[in-house]
Structure formats: structure tokens, C-alpha cells
Amino acid sequence: MSTTQARQQVTPELRKWIVDQAQAGHGPESVVKAMMASGWTEDVAIDAMESTLRGHLEEQAVAQGLPPAVPVPDAALDESPLYVDAGDRQVAVLQAMYNPRVVVFGNLLSDEECEQLIALAKPRLARSLTVATKTGGEEVNADRTSNGMFFQRGENDLVRRIEQRIARLVNWPEENGEGLQILQYGPGAEYKPHYDYFDPAEPGTPTILKRGGQRVGTIVMYLAEPEKGGGTVFPDVHLEVSPKRGNAVFFSYERAHPSTRTLHGGSPVLAGEKWIATKWLRERRFE
Incomplete structure (x- = not known):
């Protein structure tokens, strides 16, 4: 902590004043300006305001019965970069939304990597299952009509390379990721x-959470493009992401609740075939 920060402690009285200003409709710029006029440096004033308001919103959310927010993976986009360093690859930032946190990445996978994943997955495909939140097991779900398979984490050089890339891209430990899932969607x-998080109200959720805690992020990578249809949709925010080969859509959810607005789905494939690779990210090491 700098000498200036040490002198300018954020007291309970200051936090209350910041919250009161926000509730009265005063914008962030006017709050910071007033603090600076009272002798606060700009950087300390901004930090104090942001941390106070985040804390207040979290207190309000928990008071209303929402689960507590947890840290989530995210790409380093504070300076609005066109590209993000993913270690062995520069990945393009095509679109970014903050509420919900949705980022569309370009060129995350090469054509060769897409082809290799499909070739390795084909012999192991079976009807896709979903997590059975009532028991903690798996089940066939009529809402999901794809075929799929899972690679073990780090199963081969290709999978390991992609997992390392994802970890670097969204600043999240490799060990917190579930195995890479490959899915095939034919016509219809x-x-x-x-939602990808596990509903805390379901009886099987405690069993599921023992393996690595709650899911906190998802990245869907497009391996093969259908001729028509097959987009990834977010109904709450009227967003559709086209399934372009090599691209990906990432989204995170800081609490297991619909307030995250991360409701999403895969639209029906109208012609051709869609292949995707999905990576779910957990709070802790996934066992």
C-alpha cells in the first residue's frame, strides 16, 4: 500500500456516503470528483467507489436470497484489445458483452485442430447425456439431441495444447476444467x-459439487459449420452467435442463479452438420 493509500482509509462512513450518492442518482464521475475535491487522489477514489458499490450490490443480492458470488474466469479485456495472447496463439476478440459476460473469440482453433478433434472423436460418439441433478449421475435428456464424447483432461498432445490455450486465454487453472467434450449435431x-451451473435446490447437486465445486464458466468452440442453423443463442439478451469454424463463445456466471442471464442453447441445425467442443470450468480442481 502506498503512503497516500495508507492515509486515505475507506471508513464505514465513506462507504455509506458512496452508496447514498449512488442511490440518489449521482453518477460515478460526480462521486469521484467530489472525493477529489475533499483531498482524495483519483486512483484511490475510483478504487474506493468501485469496491464499495460491488460490496453493496453483493450484500443486496444475498439479502434477497441469491447465492453468494464467486470468482470467475475471464479474459483480460480491460483495455479493449483486438487480440488476446493465449500462449501459442493470438486470439481475436470479435465481440464482448459485460452483463452477462459473453465474449466471442476468433481463430481460437486452427482448421487442422478442428479436423483432428473430429477425427479422434468419431469412433467414440454416443447419444449425449446431461447431468442428472436429482441424483448426481447422468441421464438422456429429450432437450439435448446430439451425439458426443469426452476426452480426459490432458488425454493427448492435442487436447493438452488446447486446454493450456484456454487456461491462458481466460486466466483460469487447467486443473479446474472438466474434460473436453465433443458434440455432433445433425439436421434437426x-x-x-x-443453464450450465448446477441448481443448488436440486438434491443431487451436493454430490456433483464434490468433484470441483460449481461450474463458473463455459467455452464453446466451433469445429465444423452447418449449412444453416445451429447458432448459440442467449434468449435473455436476444443474442445469437454464429457457429463459425475455429471461433468460440465464452461466458461466465458468478452465481448459480438466473440473474446471471446466462440462459443459452444450441438452435436446431437446419441443414448440414455442426460439430463443437465444449469446456466447462469449475471453481476448484475437477476430479
Whole structure:
């Protein structure tokens, strides 16, 4: 902590004043300006305001019965970069949304990597299952009409390279990721809108959480493009991401609640075939 920060402690009285100003409709710029006029340096004033308001919103959310927020993966986009360093690859930032946190990446996978994943997955495909939140197991779900398989984490050089890239891209430990899932959607196949987090109210959720805690992020990578249809949709925010080969859509959810607005689904494939690779990220090491 700098000497200036040491002198300018954020007291309970200051926090209350910041919250009161926000509730009265005063914008962030006017709050910071007033603090600077009272002798606060700009950087300390901004930090104090942001941390106070985040804390207040979290207190309000928990008071209303929402689960507590947890840290989540995210790309380093504070300076609005066109590209993000993913270690062995520069990945393009095509679109970014903050509420919900949705980022569309370009050129995350090469054509060769897409082809290799499909070739390795084909012999192991079976009807896709979903997590059975009532028991903690798996089950066939009529809402999901794809075929799929899982690679073990780090199963081969290709999978390991992609997992390292993802970890670098969204600043999250490799060990917190579930195995890479490959999915095939033929004509008419879809995955109806759903949430990826595990519902705390379901009886099987405590069993599921023992393996690595709650899911906190998802990245969907497009391996093969259908001729028509097959987009990834976010109904709450009227967003659709086209399934362009090599691109990916990432989204995170800081609490297991619909307030995250991360309801999403895979629209029906109308012609051709769609292949995707999905990576779910957990709070802790996934066992």
C-alpha cells in the first residue's frame, strides 16, 4: 500500500456516503470528483467507489436470497484489445458483452485442430447425456439431441495444447476444467435453452459439487459449420452467435442463479452438420 493509500482509509462512513450518492442518482464521475475535491487522489477514489458499490450490490443480492458470488474466469479485456495472447496463439476478440459476460473469440482453433478433434472423436460418439441433478449421475435428456464424447483432461498432445490455450486465454487453472467434450449435431438436432451451473435446490447437486465445486464458466468452440442453423443463442439478451469454424463463445456466471442471464442453447441445425467442443470450468480442481 502506498503512503497516500495508507492515509486515505475507506471508513464505514465513506462507504455509506458512496452508496447514498449512488442511490440518489449521482453518477460515478460526480462521486469521484467530489472525493477529489475533499483531498482524495483519483486512483484511490475510483478504487474506493468501485469496491464499495460491488460490496453493496453483493450484500443486496444475498439479502434477497441469491447465492453468494464467486470468482470467475475471464479474459483480460480491460483495455479493449483486438487480440488476446493465449500462449501459442493470438486470439481475436470479435465481440464482448459485460452483463452477462459473453465474449466471442476468433481463430481460437486452427482448421487442422478442428479436423483432428473430429477425427479422434468419431469412433467414440454416443447419444449425449446431461447431468442428472436429482441424483448426481447422468441421464438422456429429450432437450439435448446430439451425439458426443469426452476426452480426459490432458488425454493427448492435442487436447493438452488446447486446454493450456484456454487456461491462458481466460486466466483460469487447467486443473479446474472438466474434460473436453465433443458434440455432433445433425439436421434437426438441438440443445434447448438451459443453464450450465448446477441448481443448488436440486438434491443431487451436493454430490456433483464434490468433484470441483460449481461450474463458473463455459467455452464453446466451433469445429465444423452447418449449412444453416445451429447458432448459440442467449434468449435473455436476444443474442445469437454464429457457429463459425475455429471461433468460440465464452461466458461466465458468478452465481448459480438466473440473474446471471446466462440462459443459452444450441438452435436446431437446419441443414448440414455442426460439430463443437465444449469446456466447462469449475471453481476448484475437477476430479
